[in-house]
Amino acid sequence: MKTLWRQTRSFPPAVRLLMANQFAINLAFYMLMPYLAAHLSGGLGLASWVVGLVLGVRNFSQQGMFLIGGTLADRFGYKAPIMAGCLLRTVGFGLLGWVDSLPALIAASAATGFAGALFNPAVRAYLAAEAGERRVDAFATFNVFYQAGMLLGPLVGLALLLADFRSVCTVAAAIFAVLTVLQGRALPFRRGEATDSKSESVLAQWRTVVANRPFLLFATAMIGSYVLTFQVYLALPLAADNALGSKGTWATSGLFVVSAAVAVVGQLRLTGWAKQRWNPAQALVRGLAVMGLAFLPLALTPPETTSVILFALVAAVALLAAGGAVVYPFEMDTVVTLAGNRLVATHYGLYNTVSGLGITLGNLLTGALWDFARRHDALWLTWCTLTATGLACAASIAALARNGRLTAQKPQLAAA
Numbered sequence: 001m002k003t004l005w006r007q008t009r010s011f012p013p014a015v016r017l018l019m020a021n022q023f024a025i026n027l028a029f030y031m032l033m034p035y036l037a038a039h040l041s042g043g044l045g046l047a048s049w050v051v052g053l054v055l056g057v058r059n060f061s062q063q064g065m066f067l068i069g070g071t072l073a074d075r076f077g078y079k080a081p082i083m084a085g086c087l088l089r090t091v092g093f094g095l096l097g098w099v100d101s102l103p104a105l106i107a108a109s110a111a112t113g114f115a116g117a118l119f120n121p122a123v124r125a126y127l128a129a130e131a132g133e134r135r136v137d138a139f140a141t142f143n144v145f146y147q148a149g150m151l152l153g154p155l156v157g158l159a160l161l162l163a164d165f166r167s168v169c170t171v172a173a174a175i176f177a178v179l180t181v182l183q184g185r186a187l188p189f190r191r192g193e194a195t196d197s198k199s200e201s202v203l204a205q206w207r208t209v210v211a212n213r214p215f216l217l218f219a220t221a222m223i224g225s226y227v228l229t230f231q232v233y234l235a236l237p238l239a240a241d242n243a244l245g246s247k248g249t250w251a252t253s254g255l256f257v258v259s260a261a262v263a264v265v266g267q268l269r270l271t272g273w274a275k276q277r278w279n280p281a282q283a284l285v286r287g288l289a290v291m292g293l294a295f296l297p298l299a300l301t302p303p304e305t306t307s308v309i310l311f312a313l314v315a316a317v318a319l320l321a322a323g324g325a326v327v328y329p330f331e332m333d334t335v336v337t338l339a340g341n342r343l344v345a346t347h348y349g350l351y352n353t354v355s356g357l358g359i360t361l362g363n364l365l366t367g368a369l370w371d372f373a374r375r376h377d378a379l380w381l382t383w384c385t386l387t388a389t390g391l392a393c394a395a396s397i398a399a400l401a402r403n404g405r406l407t408a409q410k411p412q413l414a415a416a
Helices: 002-007 012-043 047-064 067-075 079-098 100-160 165-186 202-210 213-221 223-232 235-277 280-293 307-339 343-375 382-402
Strands: none
Touching: 002 012, 002 100, 002 202, 002 235, 002 280, 012 047, 012 079, 012 100, 012 165, 012 213, 012 235, 012 280, 012 382, 047 100, 067 100, 067 202, 067 343, 079 100, 079 165, 079 280, 079 343, 100 165, 100 235, 100 307, 100 343, 165 280, 165 382, 202 343, 213 223, 213 343, 213 382, 223 235, 223 307, 235 343, 280 307, 307 343
């Protein structure tokens, strides 16, 4: 904690505010979202397809609108989208606890999703602009606050559920309302350097980003890392349920705690260790390789040994979180480098959209592979495929680095 405190204090006030802001955002988000499906199905008695629709609208409105959010941040500055996103979350989370009609629930879900699309690219671009040459350290510290919010949010939400679901929504909405006011009063206006977005159309901005071939290659190569990270929500819980039956839910909760705790405790140490030994490309390659190899213990574990499977699950989550902690700050820094410090929020927006689409496709394939492997008593096939995905991702980044595609490029200006 002392290291985190010293590291946080070493950054400018705006960066510190953004870190505290992200902790509160994740705290409020994760105190509500893990329990929303149960509220919709059990509390409101909605059909499963309706629950899926409501949750799907939130995901689509966020992933599909990241590019819009990033573009708005580059055109009007970073502060306005951050405030607008928090205000939308205030309204959306408040509605989720107090409405029961399908149109109102869909509107609330869409508002919470679009809110994320507004403030996520803007926060990262603002952080990169303020941190300057210390971007890697800033993103590492930022991720500690990010993961801490994820760790504490479900616990706070569970405590509030002892009252009722409306209490969860009301408190979450109140947190976002306070964040909106705090940012309005304390967050300075900031626009990225070398941004001339006012003099060109939105389509010209998008053409500039799409024409950035090294950036697109990097975003595509990194899709595998997001597919692997998401297995904490998909393949690993399925494995816990398959091995432990009714106790699988408790095991899954424990896996979430392990994942967040590794990032919170180890992020700064891992980043400092990696910076001393490797350049950014090497850190990315090695971190991605560790993320892929995290699934290897499960592939080598006999399916009938429950205790060994549980140990393998914990090892997989810990290695996955450690590899992700190594990757994240260098990944975020590389996006800024490839953007040439121009239209950074728009680049982050497109990057998030590409990764979101990759997660969707990856989940479909992983789910189908899991079903096939389980029918044929060959779960090792799922874990070996995920390991191969991580190693392929690492090899792709290594190839881009060898070809000079991960260094700053001269920005290509699109014709008006």
